Amino acid sequence: MADKHVDEISGVETTGHEWDGIRELNNPMPRWWVYTFYATIIWSIGYMVVYPAVPLLTDATKGVIGYSSRAELSAELADAKTAQAGNLEKIAASSLDQIIADPQLHQFAVAAGASAFKGNCAPGPGSGAAGSAGFPHLNDDDRLWGGKPEEIYQTVAHGIRYTGDDDTRVSEMPSFAEILQPEEIKQTAAYVVSLTGTPSDAALVEPGKALFEANCASCHGADAKGNREFGAPDLADALWLNGDSEQAIVAQMKAPKHGVMPAWLPRLGDTTVKQLAVFVHSLGGGE
Numbered sequence: 001m002a003d004k005h006v007d008e009i010s011g012v013e014t015t016g017h018e019w020d021g022i023r024e025l026n027n028p029m030p031r032w033w034v035y036t037f038y039a040t041i042i043w044s045i046g047y048m049v050v051y052p053a054v055p056l057l058t059d060a061t062k063g064v065i066g067y068s069s070r071a072e073l074s075a076e077l078a079d080a081k082t083a084q085a086g087n088l089e090k091i092a093a094s095s096l097d098q099i100i101a102d103p104q105l106h107q108f109a110v111a112a113g114a115s116a117f118k119g120n121c122a123p124g125p126g127s128g129a130a131g132s133a134g135f136p137h138l139n140d141d142d143r144l145w146g147g148k149p150e151e152i153y154q155t156v157a158h159g160i161r162y163t164g165d166d167d168t169r170v171s172e173m174p175s176f177a178e179i180l181q182p183e184e185i186k187q188t189a190a191y192v193v194s195l196t197g198t199p200s201d202a203a204l205v206e207p208g209k210a211l212f213e214a215n216c217a218s219c220h221g222a223d224a225k226g227n228r229e230f231g232a233p234d235l236a237d238a239l240w241l242n243g244d245s246e247q248a249i250v251a252q253m254k255a256p257k258h259g260v261m262p263a264w265l266p267r268l269g270d271t272t273v274k275q276l277a278v279f280v281h282s283l284g285g286g287e
Helices: 031-050 069-093 096-101 103-120 149-158 182-194 202-215 246-254 270-283
Strands: 014-019 022-025
Touching: 069 103, 069 270, 096 103, 096 149, 096 270, 103 270, 149 270, 182 202, 182 246
Parallel strands: none
Antiparallel strands: 014 022
């Protein structure tokens, strides 16, 4: 057997492996590392015996203690449903005012309503209820149909312009392209913009105000602050559903956009709709 090569600098034997003139020193691993490695092997064998671990053709070994993560999850879910059942029964039997007045029940309803909102309503106002073009911002106190709990419940339960529910909220803005001349629509838009901003032509504001009073005040009010009975928005604030520019207002006057919200009561049931109403009420307004 040939003599083993010894590194001249370190005085340590090499393994005999060489690559491009580089040799590997034959340094043994520290004993503590070796013992730790052996311990992990023993531990893994014990784990395979105690817990489900080895996959078979159609199943897996069960382990001597019969542990199942699915069974554990099922038990946790069953416990959670049992804990929730009492609160759900209270919500079903309570009015919205009673739910809000009870701190524990209110907290539960807000949390459950938030979950229901994200699962059913987020595609419109967004998961954070911040709204988007054509969808309302629910984190403020601007409510087309009212911000009291029972008013929010009515909207959520029966929807808006939803043909499948006789109690749905209904409002429609007429097309002023058939009522006013293009210049008159432009003047009216300039007046509306002047309520919260600066119109492109200040000379259009005064005639626009007269046109507004004659054609729009019956729904939006003489002060343009809206009318919740009709679902007419407040035009004297900085919150807009379909854009706040003169061009957007002109477009809305000529060809109004009428969004549709489904009735959630038949789909989700009274208890969940209550939770949704309490959650939305908690976002803003505080009425």
